[in-house]
Amino acid sequence: MPSPPNVDLRRRMCTWFTGAAAAWFVASLPSPAAALPEVTVGSDHILRVEDEPFFPIGLLQLGNDDYADWNDRIRQSGANAVWDIGYAFADSTPSCAAVRDSAEATGYKLLIGSFDTWEWDLQNTPEAEIAVPMYPADSLETLLDCFDESDAIIALANRDEPVWALSQGNLGNIDSTHIFDTYAQLQQEASDLPVFMNLAPVHQSADSATWVNDLLEYRDASDIVMWSSYPYPAGPGTCSPKVILGQPDCSMDRLPDGIDLFRANVARADQPIFANIQAHKGIPTKEARWEAYVSIIHGATGVLWAGHNWTHPGGGGAANWSVIAPVIAEVASLHDVYVAADLAGFTSGSPDLDVIGRRGESPNVAYAFAASRRGASGTMTVNVNGISQNIAWAEVLFENRWVPVVNRKIHDHFADYEAHVYRMDAASVPQPTSAEISEALSTDRFDARVMSNPVRDTARVWFTAAETATVEFAVYDITGRLIAEPQAVRSGKNGWLTWDGRDR
Structure with missing residues (x-):
């Protein structure tokens, strides 16, 4: 008698886990592991997705529930990544298949959240809501099956902001063992995907030393460190007393200062840092650009905008999309520059200016990123010693203007918390003269x-x-x-x- 054919009797259930009461029907037969893309972290902290360098530029939280034109919005913004944190907290979210198909059709990659069921900012969350495994085994299998043979998923989340949550002291079994068990589980079940953990500059004790010690306790439960900081609007009284950095002036500088602190005192040498910056509280274009570029200057190798669809007492939300979408598109247009090598010789010639240089799309092209700090404004100097001597002009990208390069120095005006991006090309084509630039800028x-x-x-x-x-x-x-x-x-x-x- 011939042997019966091998039949996979599992039911593929592409739906999100929605809490302890959800029912799951998965056959107990063993099943092969899902085929997921191979995602690694390079020594330069840049992700490699199937060996191709990838710098995530996109959004924190899916917008499927908020916007019928979600795919078109993603295309228009140029975002290449979305952290689906709605998967972690919402009682009902788009189905796994819908999210996967959206990502594949539109071309963005997914960083998938967790099965947390607690509300992170409610101190009185009932313990019963969180006394469940973070990734129930059947639910994780269903999730990975949903992305079988798909290249849309590139990372999985461990607990969101555990240090802030645990500092409040009443969140049940979300403890160190729980978090490290989750990390081990994800490494075993999805070994080709890195694990990330989002952290924030808040602690119930309001003590910075205690905060750093707690951060170090959970550092090794992830491969990628995320840093969330939303410093706009700035000024005394604009940030909570529980915000560890930047007290009492609550300046915008707590965003790059936090990245520096993580790189120097918290993250391991092999851990990249992704910056979660703000799309909410009515942040205007100048400050939104500054947050993105200053994060990159300070070493972030991924940038996600949070709150594009949040309603916040400080303003923002859907109405701020007209500001954020062009900023994302601008930043995303330089993806290949961010994954290129740093250029030596690009430094700041002014005390309140941060500068970094990157190689361009050819050996003749170089880019400089510069951002003013500490509320300073006025004429500042960018040293571009890494370029050829014959470059006489630099194009200021996205601003429709040029500035002269004199003795490998750029002197340019910066408003407070403003960023400029310069492109310099030493190709054989002649550099434009000042008269030609004036004529070009005066015409339409x-x-x-x-x-x-x-x-x-x-x-x-x-x-x-x-x-x-x-x-x-x-x-x-x-x-x-x-x-x-x-x-x-x-x-x-x-x-x-x-x-x-x-x-x-």
């Missing part, structure tokens, strides 16, 4: 740059045009067939768009 010409070029997967285009001009983009194949019409986001003369490389 159209100008565009494609990143990366040539395009491998996703193309991002930044352009300038007259505010009254209608700008349309179309993509044709080599036969002349129209294959895509990507939509742009406009903000005054500036605009951004992304194309995922797929036919419409």
Whole structure:
């Protein structure tokens, strides 16, 4: 008699775990491990997804429940990653299949949250709500099965902000053993994916030494450290007394100061730091750009915006999307620069300015990122000793202007908490003269740059045009067939768009 065929009787259930009362029906037959993408961390702290460098630039929290046009919003913003923290806290979220399909169709990667059921900021959360495993075995298997053969998932979360939660002293069995057991479980069941843990500058004791000691206790329960800091609006009285850094002035500088503290005193040498920055509380464009670029200057190798769909007493939420989307698109357009090597010789010539240099898309191109600090403003100096002597001008990206480079120095004006990005090209093409630059800036010409070029997967285009001009983009194949019409986001003369490389 022939042997019966091998049949997988498991029921694939692509739905999120929704609490202790949820029922799960998974056959007890053994099943093969899900095929997940291989994600590693390089010595430069840059993620490698299937050996390709990847710098996460995107959003904290999915917006599927808030916006019917979620996929279009992601495309317009250029975000390449989303941390689905809604998976951790919401009682009802989009199904696993819906989230996976959204990510695959739109081209973003997912950092998946946890099965926490407690509300992190409620000190009186009933212990019964949290006395469950963080990742029940059946639920984790269902999640991993849902992403079987998908490259959309790149990381899994351990507990969110455990130091802040545990400092409150009444959150049941969420303790050190619980957190390290979760880390071991994720390493065993999804060994190809790194584990991340989000931490924040708050502690019930309001004592910084106690806070740092608690951070060190949980450091080894993750592969990636996330740092959440939302310093806008700044000034005395704008941050809670439980915020450890920046008291009593509550300045914007507590964001980069916190990254420096983590790198020097908390994170292991092999642990990258991702920065969670704010899209809420009505943060304006200048400060939103500054938070992103100062995080990168201080060594963050991933940037996520939190609160794009939050309603906050300080303002923001959905109404702030028109500010945040162009900022994300701008920052995302330079992805290939962030994963390039640092350039020596790029330093600050002013005490209240932070500077870093990066290699560009060719040996002739260099980038400088500069951000003012401590509320200082005025003319500041960027030393660019790592460039060729014959470079006479630097383009200030996203600002439609040029500045001269004199003796390998850039002298430029900075407002308080403002960032500039400079691109310098020593190619054989002549540098523009001051008269040519003045003429170009005084006319309503159209100008565009494609990143990366040539395009491998996703193309991002930044352009300038007259505010009254209608700008349309179309993509044709080599036969002349129209294959895509990507939509742009406009903000005054500036605009951004992304194309995922797929036919419409």
